[in-house]
Amino acid sequence: MRIFLAGIMQGSHVAALVHDQSYRERFRRAVEARWPEAEVYDPHANHANSIGYGVDQARKVFVGHVEMCQVFDLLVAYVPEASMGTAIEMWEAHRHGRVVVTITPLVRNWVVQLTSHAVYRDFDTFLHAMETGEIDALFSSERREA
Numbered sequence: 001m002r003i004f005l006a007g008i009m010q011g012s013h014v015a016a017l018v019h020d021q022s023y024r025e026r027f028r029r030a031v032e033a034r035w036p037e038a039e040v041y042d043p044h045a046n047h048a049n050s051i052g053y054g055v056d057q058a059r060k061v062f063v064g065h066v067e068m069c070q071v072f073d074l075l076v077a078y079v080p081e082a083s084m085g086t087a088i089e090m091w092e093a094h095r096h097g098r099v100v101v102t103i104t105p106l107v108r109n110w111v112v113q114l115t116s117h118a119v120y121r122d123f124d125t126f127l128h129a130m131e132t133g134e135i136d137a138l139f140s141s142e143r144r145e146a
Contacts, residue, residue: 001038003031004069006089007078023078034130070096079104090115099138
């Protein structure tokens with residue numbers, strides 16, 4: 001299984017700032033513990049200095065990530081507030097029949113509602129869903145529908 005860890009980076013910052021990315025390590029550890037055989041890709045881990053990229057490099061990295069979202073099995077998105085990049089990644093994963101799981105308080109947001117197979121308000125609820133097999137069941141239902 002291949003898992004893409006999507007999530008807010010710049011968000012709505014006007015300045016060249018990045019949101020705290022410490023959530024990524026917690027997500028990665030939890031996902032790897034549940035699915036130890038999985039390939040987990042964290043965009044920030046490979047591009048921690050992306051805020052300083054020029055337009056050409058930024059485009060190349062972003063397009064590459066979007067293409068990954070189209071083929072990875074699971075996209076786990078952390079969206080504590082609106083994130084345009086994450087929304088595009090979610091849309092592309094959804095559009096290509098991938099499982100999208102979103103952790104967000106934005107449960108009424110249309111992008112969240114229309115692209116997510118499951119939405120969890122916080123990390124602890126997401127963890128519980130992993131532990132109970134709820135997320136595994138999403139794969140079973142997706143494979144039957146394919």
